[in-house]
Amino acid sequence: xxxxQRVAIAACIALVVLLFVGAIVRATGAGMGCPDWPxxxxxxxxxxxxxxxxxxxxxxxxxxxxxxxxxxxxxxITRASVIQSFNPVHTWTExxxx
Numbered sequence: 001x002x003x004x005q006r007v008a009i010a011a012c013i014a015l016v017v018l019l020f021v022g023a024i025v026r027a028t029g030a031g032m033g034c035p036d037w038p039x040x041x042x043x044x045x046x047x048x049x050x051x052x053x054x055x056x057x058x059x060x061x062x063x064x065x066x067x068x069x070x071x072x073x074x075x076x077i078t079r080a081s082v083i084q085s086f087n088p089v090h091t092w093t094e095x096x097x098x
Contacts, residue, residue, distance in 0.1 A: 024097075025097045030090035030091075030097075031094065032090075033046075033089075033090035033091040033092070033093055033094030033095065034091055034094045034095055039057075041086070041091065042054050042058060046088075049086075049088060050084070050086045053083050055079040055083060058079055060079055
């Protein structure tokens with residue numbers, strides 16, 4: 001097997017793994033586990049509990065725009081409500097998928 005064939009096989013394996021992880025993210029509802037980019041909840045390494053989230057780093061307007069798109073009153077979205085919705089399992093599932 002030459003080098004090109006090994007690279008092609010590795011790429012195919014990586015593609016299958018990515019599809020599998022993407023399906024896990026979709027099935028668990030972890031798609032917004034990390035609501036911002038390139039950080040995750042304002043941190044380079046995702047937090048493991050809500051106490052590690054710095055409310056000052058959250059772009060609350062982004063959450064309000066998303067709420068509007070989903071038919072939720074944007075005035076109900078506060079920094080406290082966003083932090084309360086934090087789920088470490090969803091966060092790490094989404095982070096691994098990145």
